Amino acid sequence: MKPVIGIAACGSADNRQFVTEAYIEAVSRTGGIPLILPILDDAAxxxxxxxxxxxxxxxxxxxxTPLLFGEELLTDRGSTDLFADRFHLALMQTVLHAKRPVLAICRGMQIMNLALGGSxxxxxxxxxxxxxQHMQISGSRKDPCHKITVSQNSMLSDFLGxxxxxxxxxxxxxxxxPPQIRPVATASDGVVEAIEIPGHPFALGVQWHPEVLLSLDPGMEKLFSTLTERAGSCLFPGSAG
Known part of the structure; x- marks a missing residue:
């Protein structure tokens, strides 16, 4: 059986929780079974x-939510969802502790950093x-915005060069x-664009959105295919174990 990849629900609106289709398609395209995980207030x-x-x-x-990393609100940009934040942080901590393969995108990378004590x-x-300018305004989400430099001897460099x-x-x-995390890519302004957790089977966070770039760059597809490969090769109690 193909490995099951749990996709944490992105958020909620109008009493509905959602995941953008591109994430589902990326998992399916690279050999995984996508399973949406609802945001719930139940630690069990x-x-x-x-x-x-x-x-x-x-x-x-x-x-x-800034209070989750020890700060008060300093700007009027963006909206927050404390319920989703707490769920995502708890799930990320659980996943990392269990050493399950995990790919974290954009906000997900920030959640990974916070889960281990970062800010x-x-x-x-x-x-x-x-x-x-990291919030691009273009005709397509597939359009490139800026270049990143990837660290040598990183897992990410195997995918992207x-x-x-x-x-x-x-x-x-x-x-x-935090010291458990290794930054492995930066933009020209020094903003960290990717992180890895050394010693973990597969824990990769990226600040951009590779899920819409699979058809343009084989390296972006490799991010997802490696997630499913690592998930399928580990003997977990889940469907692939």
Missing amino acids: LLTDYLQICDGFLFCGGEDI IYQDLSLRPSPTL TYANVNSFHHQCLHFI
């Missing part, structure tokens, strides 16, 4: 999610140095990065 379900999923995908979404800038304007052009749809970014 986190263990249940581990039982039924072989790997996990965290998506983009709203801003993260984020509430807005790029709060960084002490000049910053690129030393440089890549990426799209960009964020106004927050990583600030303090």
